[in-house]
Amino acid sequence: MSSFYNNRLALFLFSAPTLILFTLFVVYPLFPQIRISFFDHDGINYNGFVGLDNYRDVLHSSEFWHSAYNNVKIVLISTFVGLPISLLLALVLDRMSPGIRRYFRMTSFMPAVLSVTVIAQMWIAMFEPRFGALNQALSTVGLGDLKRIWLGDPETALPSVAFAFLWQYIGLNMVLFYTGIKSIPKTYYEAALIDGAGFFQTNVRIVLPLLQEVVKFVLVISVIGCLRQFEHVKMMTNGGPGSASRTVIYELYYRAFNMYEFGVGSVIAILFVVACLLITFMINNLVAREKMEF
């Protein structure tokens, strides 16, 4: 028996391929990344050591700070608008009959399974100034004054993109919350309902506290998802108008793959991963610190 579980050759054959592939493509690239950040690099050649110049360049670039600010806006919109909606829908869904539940999960989850390209193009159509459904709907209900060139206006470009992005994943977050709610034993809140507690009372006093771990998890993946936002911005506004709706990853892409400043791009990547780790750490330590067991 022990010779079976101690077979050295089998152990090597089973573990080595994964470790090699993972190291080569996920872990190893972090090292050249750090090296490139200290060099002038055009994507093909190292053109000399420049010390901290790339770091200075990024930290003094107003475009970079603006893109970071845009990411903060997206995170705030998704955390304080998107997640509460998802949570509320999940709580309501829990009280509905299986038929309605299935129907609503299907429809709201659908956007999450479609390609980002399709979603982005669809929202370009929705926001189109002349035939777009949004402007047409505004005219129909007599709010024609609010019509805008949604994606071409520096003020509305980023919120419009954020909205499309939010729309795609609200259903996914709802299902995540709902799965969490289902795992809470029904007896906990049935008792409260018998005692005459209403929908809000039951949820605020009983369900939410038991849901902390799930809330924390959804918070982490949604914040990280907002920070790495690139696709919707790239396709819907191309960072524009001007550089109004760039996100950090868009800025990375732009500096490295459009301007051929790979050193600068690497600096942005390093700052980005540090920010992601810090934020994950903060959420894990500041939100819902008491572990609940049930």
Added chain:
Amino acid sequence: MVRNINRGVLKAVLIVLGIGWIFPLIWMVLISFKKPGEVYGSPFRLPKQWIFDNYPNALKSFDFTLYFTNSVIYSVGTILITLILGSMFAYCVARMNWKFKSVALSYVALGLIIPAQVTIIPLFMLLRSLHIKDTHLGLILPYSAFALSLCVMMLYAFFRTVPKEMEEAAIMDGCNVYGAFFRIILPIIMPAIATQIVLIFMNTWNEFFMAFILTGQEEFRPLPIGLLNFFVGRGTPEWGMIGAVMVVSSVPTILVYLGFSEKIENALTAGAVLK
């Protein structure tokens, strides 16, 4: 009584909300059946005359087969490599005796917190120096490497629930470790493997960022990138065709979703259990 009325109202709200939610999708489908001039009409109206020309025209000007084939190659390749390597690794971490198994597991789990965006620049250079940039392998290998973390964690969790008696019986019958793994263990963990297939398929099929940066040549581009270039090259009068291309290219994922909706939701939410 009051509760029943509330419930009825909520039900109606959810039904309307559900349709409103996918309104943009419905609108795109309708546009794909409208005549070019009619696109500018009310978005809330059905086509006056149902036109089917948009579909053949779209397929003529958009090389659907090429991008579709590429997407299939990327997805199938990633699924195969990730599952074969991932299940072997998860098995030897869950079952075999070695000193560094928990270190190895945490190491592979690192992939869950390193976003692909972070290493895209060195990855781009690495693929070039390995001479696999602009080949199918050049995307399949990074995809698999990034997919391994979640796959290993989930299969590992599953292995821990499988009783050892099954393998022990196999060993009594004279099976060696390879035979036991491929003939006894893999069939047992089939449900978990199926969930993984669906999950990796959805992620790979819709992946945009790495494909966008790492595929420089048209002939290796998957569907999302091919679509983008097609859309960028079209003007407003061709919205009917754009709608048709969107519908055609969404059919595979929608079919997979309708067929395996429970599995997909379980797979996408299973990560929550890991934390």
